[in-house]
Amino acid sequence: MTNVAHGSGRPGSFASLRNRNYRRFTIGQSTSVVGNWMQNIAIGWLTLELTHSGTVLxxxxxxxxxxxxxxGAWGGLVVxxxxxxRLLLLTQICFGAQAALLTVLSWTHLLTLPLLIAFMLALGLTNVLDNPARQKLIGELVDPEHLSNAIAINSTFINTAKLAGPGIAGSVIATLGVAPCFALDTVSFxxxxVSLLRLRTAEMYPAEREDHAKGQIRAGLAYIRRTPELLYPMLMVYVTGILTWEFPVSLPLLTTSAFRAGPAGYGTAMAVMSVGGVLGGLVAVRRRRLGTRSLSVSAVIWGGLIxxxxxxxxxxxxxxxxxxxxAASITFNSSAKTLMQVTAAPRMRGRVLSIWSIGxxxxxxxxxxxxxxxxxxxGARGALFAGGLAAAGIGLAVLALSLRGGVPRHD
Incomplete structure (x- = not known):
């Protein structure tokens, strides 16, 4: 079982916020997340309006x-x-331009299902670089002693931002339609x-950059495969990422089909999950040690609650x-990301986080x-239940390996 300490001594639960660069980035990112979740809610609702199909959603x-x-693996290598x-500045500008185009198409009633799918593919191309770069930047803003604390605080702030996004989106869609959600997302970027432009580069902790050479993506995969402290958490991430972390699909179905609630009901469901996410983030901030065994227990609890x-x-x-x-979702996700970042060698961190993003x-x-x-x-209940079974099942499997000694112990 891999155990990761949160640094020597017992620093305060929000110690990382004393770092000016980290504080600026986290506040800026959290503000953008409000708009991003408004966009997510609007896209899900618009898709159901156009097709009335859970499969198409x-x-x-x-x-x-x-x-x-x-x-994704190539994106991690680029990072x-x-x-x-600089990579993050590029991705945020691209996101803002894409959101502006989506606003225009929606307001002019020119947004069709094929265009919506094309837009989602464009978002995904930008995410290829954005996801590993955004996660890696946290490790460059704080010293290694506070890295796991910074990751947990970042998750807490983001989930606090999610409290506003879905609730606002539900009200806006019910009264004004989906286009204003896209417009507000454009502004949020x-x-x-601004936060990235205001970072003081002299106070950062830049990771050593990887030289250009052949076979570096394969080297990243091999590094994960031969590092049990990365391999077993990554396995749990992949199973839950495929079947459990599908709330943008399962929750609209649950609220519209099982409970006959409108867009406000879907927004409320996402908002209460974010309330729990804040609570889970606060728990993660205060945790002093993490391990594969505790991560597997988190997966079992999460699955049971779903x-x-x-x-x-x-x-x-x-x-x-x-x-x-x-709460359980963020406890699991934050713990998994912390194990990945703390365990991975700095020059491999982009590739490790990109493999995490793929799953x-x-x-x-x-x-x-x-x-x-x-x-x-x-039925809608079956969709949510399948995700819960997947999380609990993979958690129990890794926990059993851990208890039998199949997962190496490393303190």
Missing amino acids: GIVTGARYLPIVLF DRHDTR LAVI CAAAMAPSLPLALVALVFVG WLGGTVVGGPAVGAIGATW
Whole structure:
């Protein structure tokens, strides 16, 4: 079992916020996340309005992550070779331009399903560089002692931002339609662009850049394969990323089909999950040690809570369960990212995080349509329940290996 200490001594739970660069970036990114989740809610609702199909919703959601599956490992290598801050500036400008185009197409009623899928593919191409660069930059803003604390705080801030995004989106869609959501998302990217421009590069901790050579993507994969401290958490990330982390597909189906709620109901479901996410982030901030065994226990708990939400007889009870689902989701995700970042060698970190992105985000390419099809066949509750079983099952499997000594112990 891999145990990762959060640094020597017992620094405060929010010690990383004393770092000016880290504070600026996290606040800017959290502001952008509000707009991003408004966009996500609007896209999901617009797809259901156009098609009334859970399977098509899964396809549209999966299109965003297809480029990550195809090019994610290459994106991680690019991040390892180049200046992380400059790459992020480029991706944020691209995101802002894409959101502006989506706003125009939506307002002029020219947005069709094929155009929406094309837009999602363009978002995915930008994410190929954005995801590993954004995660890696955290390690360049704080000293190694505070890295795991910084990751947990970042997750907490982002989930606090998610509280506003879905709730605002639900109200805006119900009163004004989806186009204003896209417009507000466009404006939100200015916050993270400004924060990146204001970073003081002299106070950063840049990682050593990888030289250009052949076989470096294969070297990254081999590095994960021969490092059990990375391999077993990565296995859990892939299973849950494909079948469990499909809430943009399963929750619209649950709120619209099982409980007959409108866009405000979907927005509320996402908002209460974010409330739980904040609570889970606060737990992650205070954790002093992490390991493969504790991560597997988190997966089991998370899966059980998802199954409970799927079986809830009414929307209020489902919302209560989703608070705990949100907390468990962020506890698992934050712990997995912390293990990846702390364990990975700095010059390999971009590739490790890109492989993580392929599983956690790119898994939607397979998982989105699959969960949508499960919902079409066995109902909305079945779609959510399948994700819960997947998380609990892989957690139990890795836990069993750990208890038998199959997962090496490393303190």
